[in-house]
Amino acid sequence: MSNSSDVIITPGMQAYIDRNSSYLKEREQYIANEVKKWKFDTIAVHGLYSVQDAINDYQGAIIEPIFMSSSQAYRDSDEMAAALAYKIPTWCYSRIANPSTYYYEWTLALLEGYGFDGETSCCSTSSGMAAIFTAVQPFLKVIDSSTEPCNFVATAQCYGGTFQQFTVRLMQERNIECRWVVNANDIDEWASKIDKNTRFLYGELPSNPQLSFFDIKEVADLAHSHQLPLICDSTIATPALLRPICHGADIVVQSVTKSLTSSGFGICGAVVSRKNLVSAIVEEGLKEDFALNVKLLQNRDFGPNLHPLQAVMSLNDMRTIRSKMDLMSRNTMKVATHLQHHPKVESVQYLGLPNHPQHELASRYMWLVDADHDELYNQPVNRYGHLMSFCVKGGATKTRTFFDKLQRIWRATDLGRIKSVATIPAISTHQQQGESARALAGIPPNMVRLCVGAEHPDDVIADLEQALEKI
């Protein structure tokens, strides 16, 4: 990739380029011949950080070092010029890149690309919202200011922050039209919203908090038939349960803050893309390697970079993501099944329950990765994540009373934690958007969103029971 088209390569710069090209070739071979052959857990534990890297460059440190340094120094002006022109692998300045975030990016690129017959890359971001911003911006550029405004098509059932970014920041402030799909299972509704000014399709699945789901392959095929990319927010599933790129999506955004960093140490995000994505309007470099391109150019100029300390803390959480998602999904299944029969509960929404309208569709897509290589299972098993919701009988006031009586379950606008956390979306995550938008997104005032952690599920049930008893 080139930073600028008019760089003159001096013989000194060329020597650095030659020296580094053998390193890049070695890395490519290492990925193709070794890493791509590993199982998911091995990639999650090691990523690209190898014994070789550690011994050669990091004094043998077995954990990825945290490079708390603003910038990188160079041997001489030739190396600096080659680096700043992006002609050699470099990290320059921590707004652009950093060795700690490099390992975070590779782990996520490899996990989202697990089982995908092609290459993936990743751009780390300071948050999930920054990941969404990073992913959509390149497609919204003005091509011809005399034509009508551009638009994109997105699932109405989505995270409250996403709703705000799309309606307030893009629609109201920039005149970029977001066309909401109300029933994401209706492919004709998606199709009816696409026209010549559409730039991309965007879908969150399972959605937070309604757990709506759509047929990724069908929507990706529709997008591609119009030369549009499909962007998926796959935060709730994590790559341990679902990898949209394997089913045709072009770009995945992750709020790594959530289940991927279940410890809750901080905020972080990622954009993962497949190489050579579909788009009729962006330049070749972006299509070829979207994530690397936005990282080195767009985000260099906007600056939503991830802190290296957070990158390594998140890496540490991701090493066990498969077994954690398995355990927490099973715990959630137990809690959901229990609440379903509770006299004070109006309804329970969980993709794992056979009566959920999207259970069958989700069951086609959500599998615990490598369960067929796990000696406990020895066969594919469905897992549905640890987010569920339920509606309390008797309306908003009783719902708040129940909520206030919870003792072990934390009241917080958070999810994806190793600890169980609950919230009332109508007064928290989805408060800003108002009554009518909540109705559009399907969020009643008596809905409680519960994300079940890794506690023993009987203790989570006991806490819910005692709080329900008080209403």
Ligand SMILES: *Cc1c(COP(=O)(O)O)cnc(C)c1O
């Ligand atoms: C939390 C969340 C986001 C935003 O991520 P942050 O890391 O909080 O910025 C985006 N999408 C979904 C589905 C989320 O749950």
